[in-house]
Amino acid sequence: DGGITQSPKYLFRKEGQNVTLSCEQNLNHDAMYWYRQDPGQGLRLIYYSQIVNDFQKGDIAEGYSVSREKKESFPLTVTSAQKNPTAFYLCASKGQMNTEAFFGQGTRLTVV
């Protein structure tokens, strides 16, 4: 079945460690996105990519990094520079402008 898969569902990280969240899609979508959601808050854009080997910063890119080496994959690395990384992370992909985005099930990251 076509869709978008995030892994892992739950992730625990020690302070000072980098951690990478996986996002894979088989929808043949060009655009992919990473959003962060804090409790009771909306979705804030971290990074997005419109095409392979290209990506742009969103509103809260500091402390995060991404890569887009393949169309299907858009991993997000939460670096030790991110001061408050505990949050729910959602990945999405989108086709043409006039189409809706499809979302993964999310990864809940907790710093311990």
Next chain:
Amino acid sequence: AQKVTQAQTEISVVEKEDVTLDCVYETRDTTYYLFWYKQPPSGELVFLIRRNSFDEQNEISGRYSWNFQKSTSSFNFTITASQVVDSAVYFCALSGLNAGNMLTFGGGTRLMVKP
């Protein structure tokens, strides 16, 4: 720059009441697309509707209806005869032509439907 505002952070209604969720947007683009998503407790976003800037027709789908008004830059969502299963967080989103394919979300409205 594009922006979406959902002024209602939380709404509580009793089952069978009608409820309207407000969405106001800002964009410099003349061509843009508006979306509504539902986020149940599981966390995954579920797509509800898409509307482009050239189509101001209102739409009804079962108990759901949407009112798009370019004159007031609003895209409001009404649930008629609400049910407990409608309890969720609802997000409005915008994608403008000149913003590439960037998708901007509002802060969301948490709807609680009580039996």
